[in-house]
Amino acid sequence: MLDGFEETPLVERLKWVLAILLVIFLAAPSFIVIPMSFSSSDFLAFPPPSLSMRWYQYFLDSITWTQAARASLIAGTLTTLVSVPIGTFAAYGTIQLSQRLRMLVSGLIVLPAVIPSILIAIGLFFVLARIGMVGTMTGLVLGHVALAIPVVFVVMSAAFSQFDFSQERAARSLGARWHQAWLRVVLPQVGGPILASSLLAFVTSLDEVVVAMFVSGGGNATLPKVMFSALRDKIDPTIAVVSTVMLVVATVAVFVVLRKGASTLKA
């Protein structure tokens, strides 16, 4: 930033060393869980004394963990399927509102992102308890949809702010019904952002702990919920296995979206 000033070589080198240390600080925790998941030890140890797959075997044999993985995948998929369409519609509708109404509506829609998640969790728990839906998948997905909506909304609002709405008006003045205009004109041009927001919505649900802790239960307990209680009770390398699995799922999703995004851009 301070161009126009001479840098002394020593200061320059020191800056790089500090910056790289910081990158290690940021990146290290994401990576150390992978080698630990292959540990043969009964306890947490890094580096692992020797390598084995026993904790993966244990994970696959455990009903609690496999059931949790299934619940997480279902919750994540349903959350994505619900939050992406309604978030996209909301972003699309909001952009065409008057200034004041737009501020109000978008403020309300991003609210779940700024409110402490514990409040959403206990509030939702209270509401669901009243209607007897605590522990159901529907209740859990409802909470996760609320948390995913701000993410989808922000991404799609950014996408629509670049979109030339006269194209849609042109299509409709030429006789297209609104759903035709949407499917043929609007949607194909925001495919990338929709993929990106689907991914973010899925990961939001996959990683969510606090709402899941209160609202999900029994066979619907998600991976983060089971993992959180395991972290408080006994810590063994199964948690590293779960961490690795979640890391791999998230990373694969990113790559799929990037590849898909690149190919839709080309087409």
Next chain:
Amino acid sequence: MTALNPAASLREADNSAHLAWDARLERLVSFAFTLPCLMVVALCVLVPCAWLFFLSAYGADGRMSLENYQRIVDGASYARIFVTTFQVALATVVACVVIGVPFATFINSLPPRRSVLFLAAVLLPFWTSLLVRAYAWLVLLQRTGIVNSVLMGLGVTNAPLELAFNHFATVLGMTHIMLPIFILPVLGAMRNIDRALIRAAASMGATRGYTFRKVFLPLAAPGIAAGAILVFVMSLGFYVTPAILGGGNVTVISMRIARSLSNYSNWGAASALGVLLLVFTALLFALSYGVQRILLSRQRS
């Protein structure tokens, strides 16, 4: 605009009324598009929060009273929880500013291709769940962990240090989570600074430090303030990281709310704490808005 009805009269007044009606319909349809989201937010956020306010105002005997709040004001244990929550949040903000501002300055000074690499490193933790990161820190910081082995190998300490299960570990874990959220707006503010101003200061003989303090920092200040307040507000609501890395030695408001409910089913205490947390959050966002306006108006003058 949509229904250009060929049968409509060609008289101008008639047509304009038709168009106005269409425009109103269009606005209504636009608003209808936002309704599903608004309903979810209402059901998951507005109704529950209103319910919390309502619950917190009723005492154990079912009468309206402020006893839930009275208990929080009187009880020393509650005071300690509030102090802990604010201490941890403040320490996280300080750590983010001390690490984040120089790092953002550094990234901002790099040519685009290199800065992308560092930016990717900043964004990387976003892809790892909070739980996984808390767990990883636990492994790194435990008595037999790699940090202690390195410190002992270097001769810094003879016995393993207690690095996990305390305030230090909590603040470290939270800083790791909040740092990307802090750096992004700060970097955005720095990118918008007109480089000609910096060169002008240099050409007129200002020293490096003087330019940084008197030209660069004031211009970046609104971004830094916005980032810091955002980090502070979000830190007040943390639950998972203090629960795991604090190991029972750090109790923040969120944890107390959860415990009041899951152990004692005490809705009165939980809702009063929840309302206070909500009020603090709202006040801080209002403060953030005010600070932004002051800093921006000062910049203009």
